[in-house]
Amino acid sequence: MKIYNLQFKFLAFFGLFLISYFLFLTSCSAQQSPQFFVSWQANSFVPSWYEGKVFPTTGSRISIKFDLIDKGIAVDLSKTTARWYINDKLVINEKNGLGIKSYSFVTNGYAGKNLSVRISIPNYNGSVLDKVIDIPIVSPEVVINAPYSSKMVSSGKLSFEAIPFFFNISDISKLSFLWNANSQPTSATGNPFLNLNIDAVSGSKIDLGVLIKNISNELETASKNIKLMVQ
Numbered sequence: 001m002k003i004y005n006l007q008f009k010f011l012a013f014f015g016l017f018l019i020s021y022f023l024f025l026t027s028c029s030a031q032q033s034p035q036f037f038v039s040w041q042a043n044s045f046v047p048s049w050y051e052g053k054v055f056p057t058t059g060s061r062i063s064i065k066f067d068l069i070d071k072g073i074a075v076d077l078s079k080t081t082a083r084w085y086i087n088d089k090l091v092i093n094e095k096n097g098l099g100i101k102s103y104s105f106v107t108n109g110y111a112g113k114n115l116s117v118r119i120s121i122p123n124y125n126g127s128v129l130d131k132v133i134d135i136p137i138v139s140p141e142v143v144i145n146a147p148y149s150s151k152m153v154s155s156g157k158l159s160f161e162a163i164p165f166f167f168n169i170s171d172i173s174k175l176s177f178l179w180n181a182n183s184q185p186t187s188a189t190g191n192p193f194l195n196l197n198i199d200a201v202s203g204s205k206i207d208l209g210v211l212i213k214n215i216s217n218e219l220e221t222a223s224k225n226i227k228l229m230v231q
Contacts, residue, residue, distance in 0.1 A: 034069065176215055
Protein backbone atom coordinates (compact mmCIF):
# COMPACT_ATOMS: atom_id res chain seq x y z
CA MET A 1 0.00 0.00 0.00
CA LYS A 2 2.84 2.41 0.86
CA ILE A 3 4.54 1.59 -2.43
CA TYR A 4 1.27 2.23 -4.29
CA ASN A 5 0.82 5.58 -2.59
CA LEU A 6 4.40 6.53 -3.38
CA GLN A 7 3.95 5.64 -7.05
CA PHE A 8 0.70 7.61 -7.18
CA LYS A 9 2.33 10.66 -5.63
CA PHE A 10 5.24 10.39 -8.07
CA LEU A 11 2.93 10.18 -11.09
CA ALA A 12 0.86 13.11 -9.84
CA PHE A 13 3.97 15.19 -9.24
CA PHE A 14 5.38 14.26 -12.64
CA GLY A 15 2.08 15.18 -14.31
CA LEU A 16 2.02 18.57 -12.61
CA PHE A 17 5.64 19.10 -13.68
CA LEU A 18 4.78 18.38 -17.32
CA ILE A 19 1.79 20.74 -17.22
CA SER A 20 3.86 23.52 -15.61
CA TYR A 21 6.65 23.01 -18.14
CA PHE A 22 4.18 23.18 -21.04
CA LEU A 23 2.66 26.40 -19.67
CA PHE A 24 6.15 27.85 -19.22
CA LEU A 25 7.08 27.08 -22.83
CA THR A 26 3.78 28.53 -24.06
CA SER A 27 4.36 31.69 -22.03
CA CYS A 28 7.91 32.07 -23.34
CA SER A 29 6.72 31.56 -26.90
CA ALA A 30 4.00 34.19 -26.45
CA GLN A 31 6.45 36.66 -24.95
CA GLN A 32 8.85 36.18 -27.84
CA SER A 33 6.18 36.78 -30.51
CA PRO A 34 6.51 40.17 -32.22
CA GLN A 35 4.04 42.70 -30.82
CA PHE A 36 2.57 45.89 -32.28
CA PHE A 37 2.50 48.93 -30.02
CA VAL A 38 0.01 51.37 -31.54
CA SER A 39 -1.06 54.84 -30.42
CA TRP A 40 -3.48 57.31 -31.97
CA GLN A 41 -4.89 60.74 -31.25
CA ALA A 42 -7.64 62.92 -32.69
CA ASN A 43 -7.52 66.70 -32.97
CA SER A 44 -11.07 67.35 -31.73
CA PHE A 45 -11.48 69.92 -28.96
CA VAL A 46 -11.57 69.06 -25.24
CA PRO A 47 -11.01 71.22 -22.13
CA SER A 48 -7.39 71.62 -21.05
CA TRP A 49 -8.01 69.68 -17.83
CA TYR A 50 -9.50 66.66 -19.59
CA GLU A 51 -7.32 63.55 -19.14
CA GLY A 52 -9.42 60.96 -20.96
CA LYS A 53 -9.12 59.70 -24.52
CA VAL A 54 -9.88 62.35 -27.15
CA PHE A 55 -12.27 60.75 -29.63
CA PRO A 56 -12.79 61.88 -33.23
CA THR A 57 -16.01 63.16 -34.74
CA THR A 58 -16.87 63.33 -38.42
CA GLY A 59 -14.19 65.49 -40.04
CA SER A 60 -11.60 65.07 -37.27
CA ARG A 61 -7.98 64.50 -38.18
CA ILE A 62 -6.52 61.34 -36.68
CA SER A 63 -2.79 60.69 -36.31
CA ILE A 64 -1.71 57.11 -35.71
CA LYS A 65 1.71 55.49 -35.30
CA PHE A 66 3.17 52.16 -34.31
CA ASP A 67 6.31 50.30 -33.34
CA LEU A 68 6.98 46.62 -33.76
CA ILE A 69 8.61 45.09 -30.68
CA ASP A 70 10.47 41.81 -31.04
CA LYS A 71 12.17 40.23 -28.01
CA GLY A 72 11.90 43.52 -26.15
CA ILE A 73 13.54 45.60 -28.89
CA ALA A 74 11.94 48.05 -31.33
CA VAL A 75 12.47 46.65 -34.83
CA ASP A 76 14.10 48.70 -37.58
CA LEU A 77 11.51 48.54 -40.36
CA SER A 78 13.29 50.94 -42.72
CA LYS A 79 13.68 48.13 -45.29
CA THR A 80 10.38 46.41 -44.59
CA THR A 81 7.02 46.73 -46.32
CA ALA A 82 4.26 48.12 -44.11
CA ARG A 83 0.76 48.41 -45.50
CA TRP A 84 -2.06 50.51 -44.05
CA TYR A 85 -5.78 49.91 -44.56
CA ILE A 86 -8.66 52.20 -43.52
CA ASN A 87 -11.97 50.32 -43.41
CA ASP A 88 -10.35 47.61 -45.58
CA LYS A 89 -9.22 50.15 -48.20
CA LEU A 90 -5.49 50.15 -48.91
CA VAL A 91 -4.10 53.66 -48.35
CA ILE A 92 -0.35 53.06 -47.87
CA ASN A 93 1.90 50.38 -49.35
CA GLU A 94 5.48 49.85 -50.51
CA LYS A 95 4.93 52.23 -53.45
CA ASN A 96 4.80 55.02 -50.88
CA GLY A 97 8.06 53.88 -49.27
CA LEU A 98 9.32 51.22 -46.88
CA GLY A 99 8.94 51.18 -43.12
CA ILE A 100 6.14 53.76 -42.91
CA LYS A 101 5.14 53.72 -39.22
CA SER A 102 2.79 56.71 -39.03
CA TYR A 103 -0.23 57.97 -40.91
CA SER A 104 -2.55 60.96 -40.61
CA PHE A 105 -5.97 61.30 -42.20
CA VAL A 106 -9.36 62.98 -41.89
CA THR A 107 -12.24 60.70 -41.04
CA ASN A 108 -15.48 60.86 -43.00
CA GLY A 109 -17.21 58.21 -40.91
CA TYR A 110 -20.43 58.77 -38.99
CA ALA A 111 -20.94 59.06 -35.26
CA GLY A 112 -21.79 55.75 -33.64
CA LYS A 113 -19.59 53.79 -36.05
CA ASN A 114 -16.10 52.42 -35.58
CA LEU A 115 -13.25 53.30 -37.89
CA SER A 116 -11.11 50.23 -38.59
CA VAL A 117 -7.37 50.70 -39.13
CA ARG A 118 -5.31 47.67 -40.12
CA ILE A 119 -1.52 47.65 -40.21
CA SER A 120 0.01 44.74 -42.10
CA ILE A 121 3.61 43.63 -42.46
CA PRO A 122 3.38 40.99 -45.22
CA ASN A 123 6.83 39.52 -44.73
CA TYR A 124 8.52 39.63 -41.35
CA ASN A 125 10.97 36.74 -41.08
CA GLY A 126 8.70 34.75 -43.38
CA SER A 127 5.50 35.53 -41.46
CA VAL A 128 2.56 37.89 -42.03
CA LEU A 129 1.89 40.24 -39.12
CA ASP A 130 -1.38 42.13 -38.78
CA LYS A 131 -2.81 44.55 -36.24
CA VAL A 132 -6.35 45.94 -36.30
CA ILE A 133 -7.39 48.99 -34.28
CA ASP A 134 -11.02 50.06 -34.00
CA ILE A 135 -11.46 53.78 -33.33
CA PRO A 136 -14.95 54.90 -32.23
CA ILE A 137 -16.41 57.98 -33.91
CA VAL A 138 -18.52 60.07 -31.55
CA SER A 139 -20.85 63.05 -31.68
CA PRO A 140 -19.89 66.38 -30.07
CA GLU A 141 -21.06 66.63 -26.46
CA VAL A 142 -21.70 69.32 -23.88
CA VAL A 143 -21.83 69.14 -20.10
CA ILE A 144 -23.51 71.81 -17.96
CA ASN A 145 -21.51 72.44 -14.82
CA ALA A 146 -24.14 73.22 -12.16
CA PRO A 147 -22.32 73.30 -8.79
CA TYR A 148 -25.46 72.77 -6.72
CA SER A 149 -26.06 69.65 -4.68
CA SER A 150 -28.78 67.40 -6.15
CA LYS A 151 -29.66 70.29 -8.53
CA MET A 152 -31.39 72.09 -5.63
CA VAL A 153 -31.09 75.89 -5.91
CA SER A 154 -32.27 78.96 -4.06
CA SER A 155 -33.67 82.22 -5.41
CA GLY A 156 -30.97 84.70 -6.33
CA LYS A 157 -28.00 84.77 -8.68
CA LEU A 158 -26.85 81.37 -9.99
CA SER A 159 -23.84 80.54 -12.17
CA PHE A 160 -23.48 77.80 -14.78
CA GLU A 161 -20.91 76.79 -17.36
CA ALA A 162 -21.32 74.87 -20.63
CA ILE A 163 -18.30 72.63 -21.29
CA PRO A 164 -17.94 71.32 -24.87
CA PHE A 165 -16.21 68.10 -25.94
CA PHE A 166 -15.15 66.66 -29.31
CA PHE A 167 -15.93 69.58 -31.64
CA ASN A 168 -13.74 70.13 -34.70
CA ILE A 169 -12.40 73.49 -33.57
CA SER A 170 -9.09 74.95 -32.48
CA ASP A 171 -10.46 76.89 -29.50
CA ILE A 172 -13.73 77.63 -27.76
CA SER A 173 -14.15 81.00 -29.49
CA LYS A 174 -15.20 79.06 -32.60
CA LEU A 175 -18.43 77.99 -30.90
CA SER A 176 -21.75 79.75 -30.32
CA PHE A 177 -23.78 79.14 -27.12
CA LEU A 178 -27.55 79.51 -26.92
CA TRP A 179 -28.90 79.28 -23.37
CA ASN A 180 -32.55 78.93 -22.43
CA ALA A 181 -34.51 78.64 -19.17
CA ASN A 182 -37.97 77.06 -19.32
CA SER A 183 -37.73 77.32 -23.13
CA GLN A 184 -37.11 81.09 -23.00
CA PRO A 185 -33.80 82.49 -24.34
CA THR A 186 -31.50 84.11 -21.82
CA SER A 187 -29.22 87.13 -22.15
CA ALA A 188 -26.10 84.93 -22.19
CA THR A 189 -26.24 84.08 -25.89
CA GLY A 190 -22.76 83.34 -27.24
CA ASN A 191 -21.19 82.84 -23.82
CA PRO A 192 -20.21 79.50 -22.24
CA PHE A 193 -20.95 81.07 -18.83
CA LEU A 194 -24.46 81.86 -17.64
CA ASN A 195 -25.41 84.05 -14.68
CA LEU A 196 -29.09 83.50 -14.02
CA ASN A 197 -31.24 85.43 -11.57
CA ILE A 198 -33.86 83.18 -10.01
CA ASP A 199 -36.97 84.68 -8.46
CA ALA A 200 -39.31 81.77 -7.89
CA VAL A 201 -41.24 80.18 -5.04
CA SER A 202 -40.03 77.05 -3.29
CA GLY A 203 -40.94 73.92 -5.23
CA SER A 204 -40.71 75.60 -8.63
CA LYS A 205 -38.93 73.69 -11.38
CA ILE A 206 -36.51 75.23 -13.88
CA ASP A 207 -35.57 73.48 -17.11
CA LEU A 208 -32.16 74.88 -18.08
CA GLY A 209 -30.72 74.11 -21.51
CA VAL A 210 -27.89 75.05 -23.82
CA LEU A 211 -27.32 74.50 -27.54
CA ILE A 212 -23.77 74.72 -28.91
CA LYS A 213 -22.94 75.14 -32.59
CA ASN A 214 -19.69 75.12 -34.51
CA ILE A 215 -19.69 78.57 -36.14
CA SER A 216 -17.97 77.26 -39.28
CA ASN A 217 -20.10 74.11 -39.50
CA GLU A 218 -23.62 74.49 -38.11
CA LEU A 219 -24.31 70.81 -38.68
CA GLU A 220 -21.91 70.15 -35.81
CA THR A 221 -23.99 70.75 -32.69
CA ALA A 222 -24.54 69.49 -29.16
CA SER A 223 -27.24 70.23 -26.62
CA LYS A 224 -27.90 69.51 -22.96
CA ASN A 225 -30.77 70.08 -20.55
CA ILE A 226 -30.85 69.80 -16.79
CA LYS A 227 -33.72 70.21 -14.33
CA LEU A 228 -33.36 72.39 -11.24
CA MET A 229 -35.61 72.56 -8.20
CA VAL A 230 -36.04 75.76 -6.17
CA GLN A 231 -35.88 75.01 -2.46
